[in-house]
Amino acid sequence: MTALVTILDDEPAIRALLSETLTEAGFRCQAFARATEFEAALRRTTPDVCLVDLGLPDRDGLSVVHRLALEQGATIIIISGRAQVQDRVTGLELGADDYIIKPFDPAEVVARIRARLRGPRRSATGNTARFEGWTAHFDRYALEADDGTETPFSHAEGEVLRLFLESPKRLISRAQMQESLGGAAGESFDRAMDVRISRLRTKLREDPRNPRLIKTIYGAGYIFLGEVVWE
Template identity: 45%
Template sequence: MTTLVYLLEDDLDISRLIERSLAQQGMTTRAFRRLAEFERELRRQTPDLCLIDLSLPDGDGLSLINGNALPDTMPRVIVTGRGSVTDKVVGLEIGADDYITKPFEPRELVARLRAVLRRSRRTRATAGESTREIAMFGDWTADLTACTLIHTDGRKVTLSSSENSLLEAFLRAPGRVLSRSNLLDATQGRSNEPFDRSMDARICRLRRKIEKSPKDAELIRTVYGAGYIFTADVDWR
Protein backbone atom coordinates (compact mmCIF):
# COMPACT_ATOMS: atom_id res chain seq x y z
CA MET A 1 0.00 0.00 0.00
CA THR A 2 1.31 3.43 -0.93
CA THR A 3 2.11 5.80 1.93
CA LEU A 4 0.08 9.01 1.72
CA VAL A 5 1.74 12.14 3.13
CA TYR A 6 0.07 15.54 3.50
CA LEU A 7 2.51 18.44 3.22
CA LEU A 8 1.56 21.88 4.53
CA GLU A 9 4.26 24.17 3.11
CA ASP A 10 3.93 27.57 1.45
CA ASP A 11 7.43 27.63 -0.11
CA LEU A 12 7.04 26.10 -3.58
CA ASP A 13 10.72 25.20 -3.98
CA ILE A 14 10.83 23.32 -0.69
CA SER A 15 7.49 21.72 -1.42
CA ARG A 16 8.74 20.41 -4.78
CA LEU A 17 11.96 19.13 -3.18
CA ILE A 18 10.02 17.18 -0.57
CA GLU A 19 7.52 15.82 -3.09
CA ARG A 20 10.35 14.67 -5.36
CA SER A 21 12.30 13.07 -2.49
CA LEU A 22 9.26 11.16 -1.20
CA ALA A 23 8.18 10.11 -4.69
CA GLN A 24 11.58 8.47 -5.18
CA GLN A 25 10.77 6.33 -2.13
CA GLY A 26 7.33 5.35 -3.44
CA MET A 27 5.37 7.76 -1.26
CA THR A 28 2.48 9.88 -2.50
CA THR A 29 2.45 13.53 -1.39
CA ARG A 30 -0.40 16.02 -1.47
CA ALA A 31 0.91 19.53 -0.97
CA PHE A 32 -1.06 22.45 0.47
CA ARG A 33 0.02 26.08 0.77
CA ARG A 34 -2.73 27.23 3.13
CA LEU A 35 -4.01 25.92 6.42
CA ALA A 36 -7.66 26.19 5.38
CA GLU A 37 -7.33 23.91 2.35
CA PHE A 38 -5.20 21.47 4.35
CA GLU A 39 -7.89 21.15 7.04
CA ARG A 40 -10.63 20.82 4.42
CA GLU A 41 -8.83 17.90 2.75
CA LEU A 42 -8.02 16.34 6.12
CA ARG A 43 -11.73 16.06 6.86
CA ARG A 44 -12.18 14.22 3.57
CA GLN A 45 -9.28 11.76 3.89
CA THR A 46 -6.78 10.92 6.63
CA PRO A 47 -3.15 10.50 5.47
CA ASP A 48 -0.51 8.20 6.96
CA LEU A 49 1.58 11.18 8.07
CA CYS A 50 1.55 14.99 8.01
CA LEU A 51 4.49 17.32 7.37
CA ILE A 52 3.71 20.77 8.75
CA ASP A 53 5.51 24.09 8.38
CA LEU A 54 5.08 26.54 11.26
CA SER A 55 4.93 29.87 9.42
CA LEU A 56 1.90 29.90 7.12
CA PRO A 57 0.08 32.66 5.20
CA ASP A 58 -3.20 32.05 7.02
CA GLY A 59 -2.20 30.62 10.38
CA ASP A 60 0.36 29.00 12.64
CA GLY A 61 1.38 25.36 12.34
CA LEU A 62 1.80 25.11 16.12
CA SER A 63 -1.90 25.86 16.59
CA LEU A 64 -2.75 23.06 14.17
CA ILE A 65 -0.59 20.53 16.00
CA ASN A 66 -1.87 21.65 19.38
CA GLY A 67 -5.52 21.66 18.32
CA ASN A 68 -8.12 18.98 17.66
CA ALA A 69 -8.01 18.91 13.84
CA LEU A 70 -5.42 16.11 13.67
CA PRO A 71 -6.37 12.60 14.87
CA ASP A 72 -4.46 11.76 18.06
CA THR A 73 -2.74 8.68 16.65
CA MET A 74 -1.78 10.23 13.28
CA PRO A 75 1.98 11.02 13.09
CA ARG A 76 2.85 14.67 12.56
CA VAL A 77 6.31 16.07 11.79
CA ILE A 78 7.33 19.73 11.85
CA VAL A 79 9.51 20.99 8.98
CA THR A 80 10.47 24.61 9.54
CA GLY A 81 13.12 27.28 9.39
CA ARG A 82 12.76 27.95 13.13
CA GLY A 83 15.81 26.21 14.51
CA SER A 84 16.15 27.40 18.11
CA VAL A 85 16.15 24.86 20.93
CA THR A 86 13.11 26.63 22.43
CA ASP A 87 11.10 26.21 19.22
CA LYS A 88 12.08 22.54 19.01
CA VAL A 89 11.15 21.83 22.61
CA VAL A 90 7.79 23.62 22.26
CA GLY A 91 7.01 21.77 19.03
CA LEU A 92 7.76 18.37 20.55
CA GLU A 93 5.98 19.17 23.81
CA ILE A 94 2.71 20.01 22.08
CA GLY A 95 2.63 16.78 20.11
CA ALA A 96 5.01 16.65 17.12
CA ASP A 97 6.62 13.25 16.56
CA ASP A 98 9.77 14.85 15.12
CA TYR A 99 11.15 18.31 14.37
CA ILE A 100 13.20 18.92 11.21
CA THR A 101 14.85 22.26 10.47
CA LYS A 102 15.50 23.85 7.09
CA PRO A 103 17.74 23.49 5.20
CA PHE A 104 17.71 19.71 5.46
CA GLU A 105 19.34 16.81 3.67
CA PRO A 106 16.59 15.00 1.70
CA ARG A 107 17.96 11.57 2.59
CA GLU A 108 17.84 12.39 6.29
CA LEU A 109 14.30 13.71 5.93
CA VAL A 110 13.19 10.44 4.34
CA ALA A 111 14.99 8.35 6.99
CA ARG A 112 13.38 10.25 9.83
CA LEU A 113 9.91 10.02 8.28
CA ARG A 114 10.38 6.28 7.89
CA ALA A 115 11.30 6.02 11.58
CA VAL A 116 8.13 7.89 12.58
CA LEU A 117 6.02 5.71 10.28
CA ARG A 118 7.56 2.52 11.70
CA ARG A 119 6.54 3.58 15.21
CA SER A 120 3.02 4.41 14.09
CA ARG A 121 2.53 1.22 12.09
CA ARG A 122 3.86 -0.94 14.90
CA THR A 123 1.32 0.65 17.25
CA ARG A 124 -1.55 0.12 14.79
CA ALA A 125 -0.49 -3.47 14.11
CA THR A 126 -0.41 -4.23 17.83
CA ALA A 127 -3.84 -2.64 18.24
CA GLY A 128 -5.19 -5.01 15.59
CA GLU A 129 -4.11 -8.14 17.46
CA SER A 130 -6.59 -10.03 19.61
CA THR A 131 -4.30 -10.08 22.67
CA ARG A 132 -4.33 -6.73 24.44
CA GLU A 133 -1.33 -5.28 26.24
CA ILE A 134 -2.64 -4.04 29.60
CA ALA A 135 -0.36 -2.65 32.31
CA MET A 136 -1.39 -1.28 35.69
CA PHE A 137 0.77 1.19 37.61
CA GLY A 138 0.01 3.76 40.29
CA ASP A 139 -3.50 5.10 39.68
CA TRP A 140 -3.42 4.19 35.98
CA THR A 141 -4.32 1.33 33.69
CA ALA A 142 -2.53 1.53 30.33
CA ASP A 143 -4.02 -0.16 27.27
CA LEU A 144 -1.03 -0.10 24.94
CA THR A 145 -2.96 -1.68 22.08
CA ALA A 146 -5.45 1.16 22.10
CA CYS A 147 -3.00 3.94 23.08
CA THR A 148 -5.15 4.90 26.07
CA LEU A 149 -4.80 5.43 29.81
CA ILE A 150 -7.64 5.09 32.33
CA HIS A 151 -7.33 6.67 35.77
CA THR A 152 -8.94 5.22 38.89
CA ASP A 153 -11.27 8.23 38.93
CA GLY A 154 -12.60 7.25 35.50
CA ARG A 155 -10.68 9.74 33.37
CA LYS A 156 -9.58 8.46 29.98
CA VAL A 157 -6.45 9.87 28.32
CA THR A 158 -5.41 9.26 24.71
CA LEU A 159 -1.71 8.80 23.89
CA SER A 160 -0.01 9.60 20.60
CA SER A 161 2.02 6.80 18.99
CA SER A 162 5.28 8.32 20.22
CA GLU A 163 3.94 8.78 23.78
CA ASN A 164 2.65 5.20 23.74
CA SER A 165 6.05 3.85 22.65
CA LEU A 166 7.84 5.89 25.31
CA LEU A 167 5.49 4.76 28.08
CA GLU A 168 5.92 1.14 27.00
CA ALA A 169 9.73 1.51 27.21
CA PHE A 170 9.37 2.65 30.83
CA LEU A 171 6.80 -0.02 31.70
CA ARG A 172 9.11 -2.74 30.37
CA ALA A 173 11.95 -1.58 32.64
CA PRO A 174 10.57 -0.33 35.97
CA GLY A 175 13.18 0.60 38.56
CA ARG A 176 15.94 0.74 35.96
CA VAL A 177 17.76 3.90 34.91
CA LEU A 178 17.26 4.48 31.18
CA SER A 179 19.52 6.94 29.38
CA ARG A 180 18.27 9.15 26.57
CA SER A 181 20.13 6.81 24.20
CA ASN A 182 18.30 3.78 25.65
CA LEU A 183 14.95 5.53 25.21
CA LEU A 184 15.70 6.67 21.66
CA ASP A 185 16.61 3.10 20.73
CA ALA A 186 13.53 1.65 22.44
CA THR A 187 11.16 4.06 20.68
CA GLN A 188 12.92 3.78 17.29
CA GLY A 189 13.33 7.53 17.22
CA ARG A 190 17.09 7.82 16.89
CA SER A 191 18.31 10.29 14.26
CA ASN A 192 21.62 11.72 13.18
CA GLU A 193 20.81 15.06 14.79
CA PRO A 194 22.64 15.57 18.11
CA PHE A 195 19.53 16.88 19.88
CA ASP A 196 18.98 14.92 23.09
CA ARG A 197 16.62 17.64 24.37
CA SER A 198 14.02 16.11 22.04
CA MET A 199 13.69 13.16 24.40
CA ASP A 200 13.37 15.54 27.35
CA ALA A 201 10.46 17.21 25.56
CA ARG A 202 8.72 13.89 24.87
CA ILE A 203 9.07 12.89 28.50
CA CYS A 204 7.63 16.27 29.53
CA ARG A 205 4.57 15.58 27.37
CA LEU A 206 4.11 12.14 28.91
CA ARG A 207 4.56 13.49 32.45
CA ARG A 208 1.78 16.02 31.88
CA LYS A 209 -0.58 13.13 31.19
CA ILE A 210 0.34 10.69 33.98
CA GLU A 211 1.84 12.70 36.85
CA LYS A 212 -0.18 14.40 39.60
CA SER A 213 2.28 17.30 39.32
CA PRO A 214 4.59 17.29 36.27
CA LYS A 215 6.92 19.74 38.05
CA ASP A 216 7.27 17.31 40.96
CA ALA A 217 7.38 14.04 39.05
CA GLU A 218 6.93 10.85 41.04
CA LEU A 219 6.45 8.19 38.34
CA ILE A 220 9.16 9.28 35.89
CA ARG A 221 12.05 10.70 37.87
CA THR A 222 15.12 12.40 36.46
CA VAL A 223 18.47 10.87 37.43
CA TYR A 224 20.80 13.79 36.77
CA GLY A 225 23.67 12.89 34.49
CA ALA A 226 22.26 9.44 33.79
CA GLY A 227 18.71 9.58 32.41
CA TYR A 228 15.29 8.65 33.80
CA ILE A 229 13.79 5.97 36.02
CA PHE A 230 10.21 4.69 36.21
CA THR A 231 9.50 4.26 39.92
CA ALA A 232 6.11 2.53 40.04
CA ASP A 233 5.50 -1.20 40.22
CA VAL A 234 3.98 -2.55 37.01
CA ASP A 235 1.39 -5.32 36.85
CA TRP A 236 0.83 -6.80 33.38
CA ARG A 237 -2.56 -8.32 32.55
Protein backbone atom coordinates (compact mmCIF):
# COMPACT_ATOMS: atom_id res chain seq x y z
CA MET A 1 0.00 0.00 0.00
CA THR A 2 1.15 3.54 -0.71
CA ALA A 3 2.88 5.13 2.27
CA LEU A 4 0.85 7.58 4.34
CA VAL A 5 2.51 10.88 5.29
CA THR A 6 0.94 13.16 7.88
CA ILE A 7 1.84 16.87 7.98
CA LEU A 8 1.58 18.96 11.15
CA ASP A 9 2.23 22.63 10.38
CA ASP A 10 0.22 25.74 11.23
CA GLU A 11 1.18 27.58 8.02
CA PRO A 12 -1.47 26.96 5.30
CA ALA A 13 1.01 27.62 2.49
CA ILE A 14 3.45 25.02 3.85
CA ARG A 15 0.69 22.44 4.28
CA ALA A 16 -0.54 23.06 0.74
CA LEU A 17 2.98 22.91 -0.74
CA LEU A 18 3.88 19.68 1.04
CA SER A 19 0.53 18.02 0.31
CA GLU A 20 0.73 18.84 -3.40
CA THR A 21 4.37 17.79 -3.71
CA LEU A 22 3.94 14.52 -1.81
CA THR A 23 0.74 13.59 -3.64
CA GLU A 24 2.49 14.14 -6.97
CA ALA A 25 5.32 11.93 -5.70
CA GLY A 26 2.84 9.11 -5.07
CA PHE A 27 2.26 9.37 -1.32
CA ARG A 28 -1.05 9.56 0.53
CA CYS A 29 -1.26 12.68 2.69
CA GLN A 30 -3.14 14.07 5.66
CA ALA A 31 -2.45 17.64 6.83
CA PHE A 32 -3.21 19.26 10.20
CA ALA A 33 -2.78 22.78 11.60
CA ARG A 34 -3.06 21.90 15.29
CA ALA A 35 -1.54 19.19 17.46
CA THR A 36 -4.91 18.24 18.97
CA GLU A 37 -6.35 17.40 15.54
CA PHE A 38 -3.18 15.56 14.58
CA GLU A 39 -3.17 13.43 17.73
CA ALA A 40 -6.87 12.62 17.34
CA ALA A 41 -6.17 11.30 13.83
CA LEU A 42 -3.33 9.13 15.17
CA ARG A 43 -5.85 7.25 17.30
CA ARG A 44 -7.60 6.14 14.11
CA THR A 45 -4.65 5.37 11.85
CA THR A 46 -0.87 4.97 12.01
CA PRO A 47 1.07 6.90 9.36
CA ASP A 48 4.36 5.77 7.88
CA VAL A 49 5.95 9.21 8.16
CA CYS A 50 5.12 12.26 10.29
CA LEU A 51 6.34 15.70 9.24
CA VAL A 52 6.22 17.93 12.34
CA ASP A 53 6.75 21.67 12.67
CA LEU A 54 8.03 22.86 16.05
CA GLY A 55 6.19 26.19 16.17
CA LEU A 56 2.61 25.10 16.81
CA PRO A 57 -0.25 27.24 18.17
CA ASP A 58 -1.52 24.75 20.75
CA ARG A 59 1.45 22.60 21.74
CA ASP A 60 5.24 22.64 21.86
CA GLY A 61 6.35 20.73 18.76
CA LEU A 62 9.17 19.04 20.65
CA SER A 63 6.69 17.50 23.08
CA VAL A 64 4.73 16.14 20.10
CA VAL A 65 7.92 14.63 18.68
CA HIS A 66 8.76 13.02 22.01
CA ARG A 67 5.29 11.51 22.37
CA LEU A 68 5.36 10.22 18.79
CA ALA A 69 8.72 8.58 19.42
CA LEU A 70 7.39 6.80 22.50
CA GLU A 71 3.98 5.74 21.19
CA GLN A 72 4.12 5.45 17.39
CA GLY A 73 6.11 3.37 14.94
CA ALA A 74 6.24 6.12 12.34
CA THR A 75 9.31 7.83 10.98
CA ILE A 76 9.48 11.37 12.42
CA ILE A 77 10.94 14.23 10.40
CA ILE A 78 11.02 17.71 11.93
CA ILE A 79 10.52 20.61 9.49
CA SER A 80 11.28 23.86 11.28
CA GLY A 81 12.62 27.36 10.93
CA ARG A 82 14.74 26.81 14.04
CA ALA A 83 18.21 26.49 12.54
CA GLN A 84 20.39 26.40 15.66
CA VAL A 85 22.49 23.28 16.18
CA GLN A 86 21.03 22.83 19.68
CA ASP A 87 17.49 22.72 18.25
CA ARG A 88 18.51 19.96 15.85
CA VAL A 89 20.32 18.04 18.58
CA THR A 90 17.33 18.32 20.94
CA GLY A 91 14.91 17.15 18.25
CA LEU A 92 17.03 14.13 17.44
CA GLU A 93 17.58 13.33 21.12
CA LEU A 94 13.81 13.34 21.69
CA GLY A 95 13.32 10.72 18.99
CA ALA A 96 13.13 12.44 15.59
CA ASP A 97 14.73 10.57 12.69
CA ASP A 98 15.63 13.63 10.62
CA TYR A 99 15.55 17.44 10.73
CA ILE A 100 14.88 19.75 7.76
CA ILE A 101 15.31 23.52 8.09
CA LYS A 102 12.89 26.01 6.53
CA PRO A 103 12.93 27.30 3.85
CA PHE A 104 13.32 23.94 2.14
CA ASP A 105 13.30 22.47 -1.34
CA PRO A 106 10.19 20.24 -1.68
CA ALA A 107 12.22 17.76 -3.72
CA GLU A 108 14.59 17.36 -0.76
CA VAL A 109 11.66 16.50 1.53
CA VAL A 110 10.54 13.81 -0.91
CA ALA A 111 14.08 12.44 -1.12
CA ARG A 112 14.47 12.38 2.68
CA ILE A 113 11.16 10.55 3.10
CA ARG A 114 12.05 7.96 0.48
CA ALA A 115 15.46 7.42 2.06
CA ARG A 116 13.88 6.87 5.47
CA LEU A 117 11.28 4.47 4.12
CA ARG A 118 14.03 2.47 2.45
CA GLY A 119 16.16 2.42 5.61
CA PRO A 120 15.19 -0.26 8.14
CA ARG A 121 12.80 -1.94 5.69
CA ARG A 122 15.74 -3.05 3.57
CA SER A 123 16.27 -6.03 5.90
CA ALA A 124 15.16 -9.54 5.07
CA THR A 125 15.79 -10.83 8.58
CA GLY A 126 12.20 -10.58 9.77
CA ASN A 127 10.25 -8.65 12.38
CA THR A 128 11.05 -10.67 15.52
CA ALA A 129 14.44 -11.32 17.10
CA ARG A 130 15.18 -13.36 20.23
CA PHE A 131 18.36 -12.73 22.21
CA GLU A 132 19.60 -13.32 25.76
CA GLY A 133 16.13 -13.61 27.34
CA TRP A 134 14.59 -10.82 25.28
CA THR A 135 12.31 -10.69 22.25
CA ALA A 136 12.30 -7.63 20.03
CA HIS A 137 9.02 -7.16 18.15
CA PHE A 138 9.76 -4.72 15.33
CA ASP A 139 6.22 -4.98 13.97
CA ARG A 140 4.82 -3.34 17.11
CA TYR A 141 7.97 -1.66 18.48
CA ALA A 142 8.18 -3.50 21.78
CA LEU A 143 10.80 -5.35 23.82
CA GLU A 144 9.43 -8.40 25.63
CA ALA A 145 11.22 -9.78 28.69
CA ASP A 146 11.25 -13.41 29.81
CA ASP A 147 8.47 -12.67 32.29
CA GLY A 148 6.21 -11.36 29.51
CA THR A 149 6.42 -7.69 30.40
CA GLU A 150 6.80 -5.39 27.41
CA THR A 151 8.61 -2.08 27.05
CA PRO A 152 7.93 0.08 23.98
CA PHE A 153 10.77 1.54 21.92
CA SER A 154 10.68 4.33 19.38
CA HIS A 155 11.17 4.03 15.64
CA ALA A 156 14.58 5.71 16.00
CA GLU A 157 15.63 3.34 18.80
CA GLY A 158 14.35 0.43 16.70
CA GLU A 159 16.63 1.39 13.82
CA VAL A 160 19.66 1.23 16.11
CA LEU A 161 18.55 -2.00 17.79
CA ARG A 162 17.94 -3.71 14.46
CA LEU A 163 21.38 -2.65 13.26
CA PHE A 164 22.96 -4.27 16.33
CA LEU A 165 20.87 -7.44 16.10
CA GLU A 166 21.64 -7.89 12.41
CA SER A 167 25.39 -7.70 13.11
CA PRO A 168 26.01 -9.39 16.48
CA LYS A 169 29.58 -9.70 17.73
CA ARG A 170 30.83 -7.35 15.01
CA LEU A 171 32.26 -3.89 15.55
CA ILE A 172 29.96 -1.15 14.18
CA SER A 173 31.73 2.16 13.72
CA ARG A 174 30.09 5.57 13.87
CA ALA A 175 30.65 5.92 10.14
CA GLN A 176 28.85 2.62 9.49
CA MET A 177 25.96 3.72 11.70
CA GLN A 178 25.66 7.00 9.83
CA GLU A 179 25.77 5.23 6.46
CA SER A 180 23.16 2.65 7.49
CA LEU A 181 20.79 4.93 9.39
CA GLY A 182 21.12 8.08 7.31
CA GLY A 183 21.33 11.65 8.46
CA ALA A 184 24.17 14.12 8.31
CA ALA A 185 27.37 13.14 10.09
CA GLY A 186 28.53 15.43 12.85
CA GLU A 187 27.91 16.39 16.46
CA SER A 188 24.11 16.23 16.26
CA PHE A 189 24.17 12.69 14.80
CA ASP A 190 26.71 11.49 17.37
CA ARG A 191 24.70 12.97 20.24
CA ALA A 192 21.49 11.40 18.94
CA MET A 193 23.15 7.97 18.69
CA ASP A 194 24.52 8.27 22.25
CA VAL A 195 21.04 9.06 23.56
CA ARG A 196 19.34 6.23 21.65
CA ILE A 197 21.93 3.69 22.77
CA SER A 198 21.63 4.88 26.37
CA ARG A 199 17.85 4.46 26.21
CA LEU A 200 18.19 0.97 24.72
CA ARG A 201 20.56 -0.02 27.50
CA THR A 202 18.04 1.21 30.08
CA LYS A 203 15.21 -0.73 28.44
CA LEU A 204 17.41 -3.84 28.34
CA ARG A 205 18.08 -3.36 32.09
CA GLU A 206 21.79 -2.96 31.51
CA ASP A 207 24.24 -1.70 34.13
CA PRO A 208 25.27 1.69 32.64
CA ARG A 209 28.77 1.37 34.13
CA ASN A 210 29.29 -2.14 32.75
CA PRO A 211 26.75 -3.00 30.04
CA ARG A 212 26.57 -6.68 29.17
CA LEU A 213 25.07 -6.54 25.69
CA ILE A 214 25.84 -3.21 24.02
CA LYS A 215 29.53 -2.49 24.56
CA THR A 216 31.26 0.78 23.71
CA ILE A 217 34.66 0.36 22.07
CA TYR A 218 36.12 3.78 22.74
CA GLY A 219 37.45 5.48 19.65
CA ALA A 220 36.08 2.73 17.41
CA GLY A 221 32.32 2.26 17.83
CA TYR A 222 30.01 -0.33 19.39
CA ILE A 223 29.62 -4.09 19.49
CA PHE A 224 26.56 -6.16 20.43
CA LEU A 225 27.52 -9.25 22.48
CA GLY A 226 24.70 -11.76 22.32
CA GLU A 227 23.30 -14.72 20.44
CA VAL A 228 20.49 -13.62 18.11
CA VAL A 229 17.80 -15.74 16.46
CA TRP A 230 15.52 -14.09 13.89
CA GLU A 231 12.00 -15.33 13.24
